[in-house]
Amino acid sequence: MKEKTDPHDELLPNLFRSEYARITAVISRCFSLEHFETAEDIASETFLKAAEVWSVNGVPENPRAWLYTVAKNKAKDYLKRVSIFEMKVKGEIELEESYRTESLSQSERDIVFTEQAIADSQLAMIFAVCNPANSTEAQISLALQILCGFSIEQIANAFLAKTETIKKRLLRARTNLRNDNFRIDVLKEDAVQSRVDVVLRTLYLLFNEGYSSQSGNRLISKDLCLEAIRLTLVLTDNPLTNTPEVNALLALMCYQASRLDARTDDTGQMILFEQQDRSLWNQEFIDKGIYYLVNACSGNEISKYHLEAAIAYWHTTPADNDKWEHILQLYNQLIITEYSPATALNRTFALAKVCGNERGIREAELVALYGNHYYHALLGYLYADIDVDKSIAHYEEAISSTRSMAEKKNLAKELERLTRVKTGS
Amino acid sequence: MKEFVLIFRRSEKSDLKPSPEQMRERMDWLAGIAAQNKLADKGRTLSVSNAKTAKPGNVVTDGPYAEIKEFVSGFIVVKAETIDEATEFAKANPILKKGGTVEVREVITFPVESQD
Numbered sequence: 001m002k003e004k005t006d007p008h009d010e011l012l013p014n015l016f017r018s019e020y021a022r023i024t025a026v027i028s029r030c031f032s033l034e035h036f037e038t039a040e041d042i043a044s045e046t047f048l049k050a051a052e053v054w055s056v057n058g059v060p061e062n063p064r065a066w067l068y069t070v071a072k073n074k075a076k077d078y079l080k081r082v083s084i085f086e087m088k089v090k091g092e093i094e095l096e097e098s099y100r101t102e103s104l105s106q107s108e109r110d111i112v113f114t115e116q117a118i119a120d121s122q123l124a125m126i127f128a129v130c131n132p133a134n135s136t137e138a139q140i141s142l143a144l145q146i147l148c149g150f151s152i153e154q155i156a157n158a159f160l161a162k163t164e165t166i167k168k169r170l171l172r173a174r175t176n177l178r179n180d181n182f183r184i185d186v187l188k189e190d191a192v193q194s195r196v197d198v199v200l201r202t203l204y205l206l207f208n209e210g211y212s213s214q215s216g217n218r219l220i221s222k223d224l225c226l227e228a229i230r231l232t233l234v235l236t237d238n239p240l241t242n243t244p245e246v247n248a249l250l251a252l253m254c255y256q257a258s259r260l261d262a263r264t265d266d267t268g269q270m271i272l273f274e275q276q277d278r279s280l281w282n283q284e285f286i287d288k289g290i291y292y293l294v295n296a297c298s299g300n301e302i303s304k305y306h307l308e309a310a311i312a313y314w315h316t317t318p319a320d321n322d323k324w325e326h327i328l329q330l331y332n333q334l335i336i337t338e339y340s341p342a343t344a345l346n347r348t349f350a351l352a353k354v355c356g357n358e359r360g361i362r363e364a365e366l367v368a369l370y371g372n373h374y375y376h377a378l379l380g381y382l383y384a385d386i387d388v389d390k391s392i393a394h395y396e397e398a399i400s401s402t403r404s405m406a407e408k409k410n411l412a413k414e415l416e417r418l419t420r421v422k423t424g425s
Numbered sequence: 426m427k428e429f430v431l432i433f434r435r436s437e438k439s440d441l442k443p444s445p446e447q448m449r450e451r452m453d454w455l456a457g458i459a460a461q462n463k464l465a466d467k468g469r470t471l472s473v474s475n476a477k478t479a480k481p482g483n484v485v486t487d488g489p490y491a492e493i494k495e496f497v498s499g500f501i502v503v504k505a506e507t508i509d510e511a512t513e514f515a516k517a518n519p520i521l522k523k524g525g526t527v528e529v530r531e532v533i534t535f536p537v538e539s540q541d
Contacts, residue, residue: 332455344462363460367460
């Protein structure tokens with residue numbers, strides 16, 4: 001045992017983030033059932049017990065192994081209780097009983113927390129959760145909650161939606177899953193075909209949630225990104241899911257991840273792209289990005305992930321005359337393929353780089369995303385050398401509309417600079 | 426929000442293949458509409474060389490030409506509150522610089538029985 005540690009420090013919350021979903025996935029799959037909420041209860045109870053025991057006895061040598069053992073025992077206890085209940089109540093039906101006992105002992109044997117078992121369970125789980133019985137948004141919300149252990153607040157941030165909306169959406173989605181005989185099966189080709197789009201979108205959102213984390217906590221942010229990469233790697237490891245599109249998504253993640261250490265300083269403050277210390281970019285990730293992007297180009301398919309990966313590739317190259325022209329053309333294709341507010345704003349930024357800030361302002365104002373802090377930050381940036389009053393007004397609007405402290409700080413710094421410019425001091 | 430079809434027409438056959446500069450300009454224009462979330466359908470570009478017209482009496486002629494020497498080169502569908510807003514998109518299309526025209530037509534939606 002290590003020395004006694006306060007369980008309310010960062011360890012337990014971080015473990016909860018990474019292990020809650022794993023424990024739920026492994027147990028759910030072993031139950032072979034629609035009772036994934038029981039698995040969630042077991043995972044919750046496991047963490048409750050950890051909080052109690054660790055505050056008295058200190059944190060165990062290997063906290064993950066401790067959690068897995070407790071969860072496994074709780075799952076076995078549950079199965080035993082169910083089994084006794086089944087025998088007493090339904091004992092007279094011999095055939096069914098012997099079948100059940102057999103399948104239960106089978107389940108008990110299967111509760112293992114090896115890396116492989118965790119990966120397989122999570123992949124099977126996400127394909128099960130992404131059920132076409134739910135709307136795309138509901139599938140994503142649900143997968144983020146069950147597979148990735150996202151809180152309702154984090155899901156709301158990822159969707160730029162109200163927490164109340166997400167809460168209702170999750171309740172409805174869970175009901176739909178139950179009504180649709182939710183099962184976690186071995187992956188089959190048709191399930192992959194019909195669901196891979198939603199699965200990829202979920203992983204993409206998971207990565208973005210980490211990459212642009214509202215928390216401003218570098219560790220959590222990195223953890224989420226690496227989690228998304230790990231899950232996507234599970235897809236490339238499986239021949240059924242190792243498609244050009246999956247490789248493109250992985251390339252995108254690797255390029256973005258290469259900048260994780262460069263984009264915040266030691267106090268968690270965001271460093272804008274142009275001011276980043278490029279020696280902090282992780283060359284290993286950039287090389288992996290190139291590797292997966294080459295893999296992604298093995299077919300004729302150009303998905304939005306191909307376009308975004310190509311944009312991320314250009315960002316890793318030194319500035320030359322054509323760089324922004326390439327980026328603009330890729331954003332043009334991307335926005336025509338699929339609208340999103342973030343793409344619209346990024347595309348406008350690239351347009352301003354190529355065609356000048358005045359044209360940028362004209363098109364940015366047409367994009368008209370009032371109340372979106374990126375929108376106001378973009379206009380603040382574009383107006384800075386053209387109309388300082390308008391620039392200041394937009395930065396103020398941006399500060400009041402973002403919930404992220406890290407971004408508030410960054411925007412305030414720029415606002416301060418502009419105010420100095422204005423007063424001539 | 427209503428939908429409008431923008432129909433592109435050109436009259437001259439010269440330099441059928443647009444220059445990279447023209448392609449870029451058109452792409453910027455189209456993406457500008459998409460960035461406002463007002464692109465309902467990115468439409469299609471239509472071939473001029475591989476075209477025939479079927480006429481009454483089992484007559485088929487080569488080419489897309491109607492009576493006037495003008496042909497449809499493509500279309501897109503945009504979303505707009507009014508036909509004037511849709512026409513603003515049309516007015517910014519680079520085809521106008523090359524003597525082409527853009528026709529703006531509202532899409533008629535027939536009343537569908539409400540499901541609610």
